[in-house]
Amino acid sequence: MTATWNALWLVPLLPLLGSAVCGVIHFLCLKQRRADPNATGPIGAASAVACASVLASFVIAVVAFFKLLNADGFTALTSSAWHWIDAGSVSIDVAMVADRLSSVMLLVVTGVGFLIHVYSIGYMKGDPGFAKFFAYLNLFVFAMLILVLSSNLIGLFVGWEGVGLCSYLLIGFWYEKGWPAAAGQKAFVVNRIGDACFLVGSFLLVSVFGTLDLSDVAASVPAQLDAHAGRLALAALLLFGGACGKSAQFPLLTWLPDAMAGPTPVSALIHAATMVTAGVYLVVRLNPLFAAAPEVLTVIGTVGALTALIGASTALLQRDIKKVLAYSTVSQLGYMFLGLGSGAWAAAIFHLVTHAFFKGLLFLGAGSVIHGMHEEQDMARMGGLWSYMPRTFLTFLCGAAALSGLPLLSGFFSKDEILAHTFASGGFHYALWFVGVATAAMTAFYTWRMVSLTFFGEARFDAAHVKPHESPAVMTAPLMILAFLSVVGGVLGLPHVFHVTHLLKTWLEPVTAGGDALLTAHTLSVGSEWVLLGLGSVLALAFAHYGFHLYKRGPETDDEIYGSRPEVVGFLSSAWSLDRIYDKLVVKPLKLGAFLIAVVVDQFAIDGLVNGAGALAANVARRLRVLVDGSVKSYALWMGAGAAALAIVWIFGGSA
Amino acid sequence: MGLVALTFLPLAAAVVIALLPGRNAALLRAVAFFATTLVAGMGAGLFVDFEGGVPGLQSVYESAWFTLPGADVPVHFRLGVDGISILMVVLTAILMPLVVLSSYGHVKERVKEFLFWLLVMETGMLGVFLALDLVLFYFFWEVSLVPLYFLVGIWGSDRRLYATVKFFLYTVAGSLVMLVGVIELIYSQGTSDVGALLANTSELPAWIFASFALAFAIKVPVIPFHTWLADAHTEAPTSGSVLLAGVLLKMGTYGLLRFGIQMFPHAAVDAAPLFLALGAIGIVYGALLAMAQTDLKRLIACSSVSHLGFVVLGMFALTQAGLRGGVLQMVNHGISTGLLFLLVGMVYERTHTRELDRFGGLAATMPLFALFFVITVLSSVGLPGLNGFVGEYMILLGTFEASPLWSVVGVTGVIFGAIYLLRATRKVLFGPVVHESNRRLADLNGREIALMAPLVLLAVWIGVRPNTFIGKTAGTLDALQRRIEDVRGAGDSAAAPSPIVEEEQG
Numbered sequence A: 001m002t003a004t005w006n007a008l009w010l011v012p013l014l015p016l017l018g019s020a021v022c023g024v025i026h027f028l029c030l031k032q033r034r035a036d037p038n039a040t041g042p043i044g045a046a047s048a049v050a051c052a053s054v055l056a057s058f059v060i061a062v063v064a065f066f067k068l069l070n071a072d073g074f075t076a077l078t079s080s081a082w083h084w085i086d087a088g089s090v091s092i093d094v095a096m097v098a099d100r101l102s103s104v105m106l107l108v109v110t111g112v113g114f115l116i117h118v119y120s121i122g123y124m125k126g127d128p129g130f131a132k133f134f135a136y137l138n139l140f141v142f143a144m145l146i147l148v149l150s151s152n153l154i155g156l157f158v159g160w161e162g163v164g165l166c167s168y169l170l171i172g173f174w175y176e177k178g179w180p181a182a183a184g185q186k187a188f189v190v191n192r193i194g195d196a197c198f199l200v201g202s203f204l205l206v207s208v209f210g211t212l213d214l215s216d217v218a219a220s221v222p223a224q225l226d227a228h229a230g231r232l233a234l235a236a237l238l239l240f241g242g243a244c245g246k247s248a249q250f251p252l253l254t255w256l257p258d259a260m261a262g263p264t265p266v267s268a269l270i271h272a273a274t275m276v277t278a279g280v281y282l283v284v285r286l287n288p289l290f291a292a293a294p295e296v297l298t299v300i301g302t303v304g305a306l307t308a309l310i311g312a313s314t315a316l317l318q319r320d321i322k323k324v325l326a327y328s329t330v331s332q333l334g335y336m337f338l339g340l341g342s343g344a345w346a347a348a349i350f351h352l353v354t355h356a357f358f359k360g361l362l363f364l365g366a367g368s369v370i371h372g373m374h375e376e377q378d379m380a381r382m383g384g385l386w387s388y389m390p391r392t393f394l395t396f397l398c399g400a401a402a403l404s405g406l407p408l409l410s411g412f413f414s415k416d417e418i419l420a421h422t423f424a425s426g427g428f429h430y431a432l433w434f435v436g437v438a439t440a441a442m443t444a445f446y447t448w449r450m451v452s453l454t455f456f457g458e459a460r461f462d463a464a465h466v467k468p469h470e471s472p473a474v475m476t477a478p479l480m481i482l483a484f485l486s487v488v489g490g491v492l493g494l495p496h497v498f499h500v501t502h503l504l505k506t507w508l509e510p511v512t513a514g515g516d517a518l519l520t521a522h523t524l525s526v527g528s529e530w531v532l533l534g535l536g537s538v539l540a541l542a543f544a545h546y547g548f549h550l551y552k553r554g555p556e557t558d559d560e561i562y563g564s565r566p567e568v569v570g571f572l573s574s575a576w577s578l579d580r581i582y583d584k585l586v587v588k589p590l591k592l593g594a595f596l597i598a599v600v601v602d603q604f605a606i607d608g609l610v611n612g613a614g615a616l617a618a619n620v621a622r623r624l625r626v627l628v629d630g631s632v633k634s635y636a637l638w639m640g641a642g643a644a645a646l647a648i649v650w651i652f653g654g655s656a
Numbered sequence B: 001m002g003l004v005a006l007t008f009l010p011l012a013a014a015v016v017i018a019l020l021p022g023r024n025a026a027l028l029r030a031v032a033f034f035a036t037t038l039v040a041g042m043g044a045g046l047f048v049d050f051e052g053g054v055p056g057l058q059s060v061y062e063s064a065w066f067t068l069p070g071a072d073v074p075v076h077f078r079l080g081v082d083g084i085s086i087l088m089v090v091l092t093a094i095l096m097p098l099v100v101l102s103s104y105g106h107v108k109e110r111v112k113e114f115l116f117w118l119l120v121m122e123t124g125m126l127g128v129f130l131a132l133d134l135v136l137f138y139f140f141w142e143v144s145l146v147p148l149y150f151l152v153g154i155w156g157s158d159r160r161l162y163a164t165v166k167f168f169l170y171t172v173a174g175s176l177v178m179l180v181g182v183i184e185l186i187y188s189q190g191t192s193d194v195g196a197l198l199a200n201t202s203e204l205p206a207w208i209f210a211s212f213a214l215a216f217a218i219k220v221p222v223i224p225f226h227t228w229l230a231d232a233h234t235e236a237p238t239s240g241s242v243l244l245a246g247v248l249l250k251m252g253t254y255g256l257l258r259f260g261i262q263m264f265p266h267a268a269v270d271a272a273p274l275f276l277a278l279g280a281i282g283i284v285y286g287a288l289l290a291m292a293q294t295d296l297k298r299l300i301a302c303s304s305v306s307h308l309g310f311v312v313l314g315m316f317a318l319t320q321a322g323l324r325g326g327v328l329q330m331v332n333h334g335i336s337t338g339l340l341f342l343l344v345g346m347v348y349e350r351t352h353t354r355e356l357d358r359f360g361g362l363a364a365t366m367p368l369f370a371l372f373f374v375i376t377v378l379s380s381v382g383l384p385g386l387n388g389f390v391g392e393y394m395i396l397l398g399t400f401e402a403s404p405l406w407s408v409v410g411v412t413g414v415i416f417g418a419i420y421l422l423r424a425t426r427k428v429l430f431g432p433v434v435h436e437s438n439r440r441l442a443d444l445n446g447r448e449i450a451l452m453a454p455l456v457l458l459a460v461w462i463g464v465r466p467n468t469f470i471g472k473t474a475g476t477l478d479a480l481q482r483r484i485e486d487v488r489g490a491g492d493s494a495a496a497p498s499p500i501v502e503e504e505q506g
Helices: A006-035 A044-068 A100-123 A128-150 A153-171 A179-209 A214-246 A254-260 A264-273 A274-283 A287-291 A294-315 A320-340 A345-372 A390-403 A409-426 A429-456 A473-493 A503-518 A526-553 A554-564 A566-573 A577-623 A633-654 B001-017 B026-050 B085-106 B109-132 B134-155 B161-190 B194-199 B206-219 B227-235 B238-262 B265-290 B296-317 B320-351 B367-380 B387-402 B404-429 B435-438 B446-464 B467-490 B497-505
Strands: A003-004 A075-086 A091-098 B058-068 B073-081
Touching: A003 A577, A006 A044, A006 A075, A006 A091, A006 A128, A006 B367, A044 A075, A044 A100, A044 A128, A044 A179, A075 A153, A075 B387, A075 B467, A091 A100, A091 A128, A091 A153, A100 A128, A100 A264, A100 A274, A100 A345, A100 A473, A100 A503, A100 A554, A100 B320, A128 A153, A128 A264, A128 A274, A153 A179, A153 A214, A153 A254, A153 A264, A153 A274, A153 A390, A179 A214, A179 A254, A179 B387, A179 B404, A214 A274, A214 A287, A214 A294, A214 A503, A254 A264, A254 A320, A264 A274, A264 A345, A274 A287, A274 A320, A274 A345, A274 A503, A287 A294, A287 A503, A294 A320, A294 A429, A294 A566, A320 A345, A320 A409, A320 A429, A320 B109, A345 A390, A345 A409, A345 A473, A390 A409, A390 A429, A390 A473, A409 A429, A409 A473, A409 A526, A429 A526, A473 A503, A473 B109, A526 A554, A554 A566, A577 B161, A577 B227, A577 B265, B001 B026, B001 B073, B001 B085, B001 B109, B026 B085, B026 B109, B058 B134, B073 B085, B073 B109, B073 B134, B073 B194, B085 B109, B085 B238, B085 B320, B085 B446, B085 B467, B109 B134, B109 B238, B134 B161, B134 B194, B134 B227, B134 B238, B161 B194, B161 B206, B161 B227, B206 B238, B206 B265, B227 B238, B238 B320, B238 B467, B265 B296, B265 B387, B265 B404, B265 B467, B296 B320, B296 B387, B296 B404, B320 B367, B320 B387, B320 B446, B320 B467, B367 B387, B367 B446, B387 B404, B387 B446, B446 B467
Parallel strands: A003 A075
Antiparallel strands: A075 A091, B058 B073
């Protein structure tokens, strides 16, 4: 069942090595620049090392994939190194496992990751932190690979927090501006709320299973279900809390839009394609645990649907192109959790994969637009760009079509599969399904609003100062590859009414079998499935059309649609005022609490008592004229001598 | 004999320094650095030779000293090491040369006296961890404290006198309370031999436990006895702060473990709920305190209250994981907080300020400083892969097994830690350079990098291979844990294990 394959270590370690090399190069560059401000240093070496290391990891990941392909479904490649933490009640190893689920994640992380590395060579050109950027990016890939390869929950947590760290560093990459650093801090802290839940969840798992080995836990769930159902459900809920932080689900979603302060390739890699999907991976990885707790699954589905709705409705009104994509990402992640809520593990991973393609593409495309527009992100100052940057435009269209779920593109199949599973679950899930469908309509609308505002209509930028231009090939080539994948990615999971194998579902079956066995299977008649597919197509086409044409006139359309309801605009454009609510309910009270503790309790109450006692002692001492010169030093010496004398008298006086 | 040499070598060096002329600061520093490095080497050797899997004392040295009058109790000069003290000895021995090295930057006056007190203090601290006789222990305890009055009082900053008096009052109060306990214990048991007292299976009076616990709680400090700490830390010179955080506070936690839990298991079991509560509340309380600070050094001092709350929490969970985590976290706190104080000292030497608002944008002017600062902060917030996480995880896991409630309260410290430390990081390193003078700051020099590098390496080592350290302490701690189980088993069974443990047994 398991085959030792030590080469697995190279997959994460090569990017780690690359990161170290890039870090050294960064400091070399700084040194050279101190001698000569115009020197660039060996930055070409940094990008070459960084890209090569990820490419090498990708190649090994492909080899691993074929090894798994040629083995039976339950085989996993493993390699363990040493005992990491011997806590007594649990022992945690440093060990890697690549099974079928990991291999999918590996290919996405290293494959999309490599493309984004290449793109960054062009995007970050001329930035003084060029080598540092690649050091962080490689470090991120390392952490993400640890996350998907670790054999146990705490090893996974190492990657989990590691990607969080890189996210923090990369969001705040342009820290001189101030607000990116604040955004990075917010991301880290909000994630930590989830991480705290994660930790408590892991304690509960230790208390039930005595191990945190992921496959052991997954396999032992049925055996422990009778005795520990409540504790297992609580653990599942807490781990989902961790997923809410990392994957920006309600109520912990507010950090992701702010994270757009980072360079755009970061948004594509970390805040769209890979890191933010870690929560989905976690749930699928431990699917039997979640399947054993139907109430928790309902919570997950509800949170997912709500998050999808919040994200999409907020994206409707954003003017910043990256903010549209950020809220869209929040919304699409919501879809993945909506799918998980009805036990559609493979569908969630399917959407994870296609989303990595099309959202990675859209972010990179937006980056190409921003790059070509001299750092302009406001769509109100774009328009008519299609003729200036044809390659960016065409690839962006592919991404937009996939995101909005236009028929036969990758996003269409993956989203429809999630909605079909939700519908088939019945009961309360009908309501969730309805939210999902409404969100799909909104998605098509805001996506084509964005396309229209950016590339169509009249040019609204200052043509005298801004000369839009196409990006270099090093940036457009990754766009084209991702565009291709976004268009054809659907073949991984064609619906069974097409009478073909669902490749991804079949591939993941050994991993998801444990969870599926604990759930009552729900089926959908062929007729209903066709109806749902048709409904999805019609809605997507209609709302895409609607959004596209309405916004050809420019951003004034916003006023025409929502003009009479400013409070609605305020509510929606601020992600349902969540930040304001948290500020009032959490941030301010916390600051007040800290102030009260520091000033009132500590300084007045406790220190007041202490200083009073001190003054009293000093007073008594002064009256006894022990303090000859009044200096504290001699005071201290007298007290010390007194204590010593007392001790001697006490010991040797021996009254006992 | 090795332990005697280890303990008294610093004192011998102090005597040498006292005899050398005060003009030649370079020579004095070289002597101090050489002596402390030698001790560090001996400490490392002791660590390597130490058998981790075996409970009990090793390398014991013993010679007759004097006899206490009245009860005719023979007092021995007895030193020895076990799985609890070994880590403390190594931590002390490794920190000292780095502290000496760091003092080159900020101690320019009265160098001779400074190094003298520093070395005396080292003998005192090593003695505290190694002493196996109550009288000897008390002697070293006092010896290790006196130098700090001078270090803070003479080389400290503006409010040093206030801080010294406050520290002194607290310390004397604690010492006197402990003295009562020491005397009563010796006379009631007829021995001052720590080994014999630990082997004693009968129940010792709880009030003696209380007197020890109170003294150590002040030292740790456990809330509400913590208010001396922020002042002492803030006013102390960098080397003083590093030693205070790195070693002196550990004398408190070490004492709680050795002369609290290990010597009085019955009383410790009874007192555990109180200490769990104090530890967990201390985590949150210290974090809130840190959040409100505007002075970087004071912020770190307050963070110590929070971090030591973790240590107390883990130890009084009285579970395997909790004890291991607690002991490991003592080392971790010494490393991360020591590093933080070193970094504050380095930036203070350049800017002459510790106000958070006076910094900003230092990442651009001092990139190497920024690198070390960020790594240290990450170690302190418990990022997995670095040392802090391993300790915190075992502590919180171990506490969860004893009391889910206080574990959950403690877990919030994970969030709070990120809040105040990342806020400090942002204020110091990020944002635009607001103050023109900060534009021309020199980055770290070779000496500064060299003195922090060993600690950073240790932080990574413990983060990746913690068993090097856990392994050394496990034998002793497991024996202690079994003893506690016996005590619990013998007592009222209803008062004993947590629901989780019960359920697993059932």
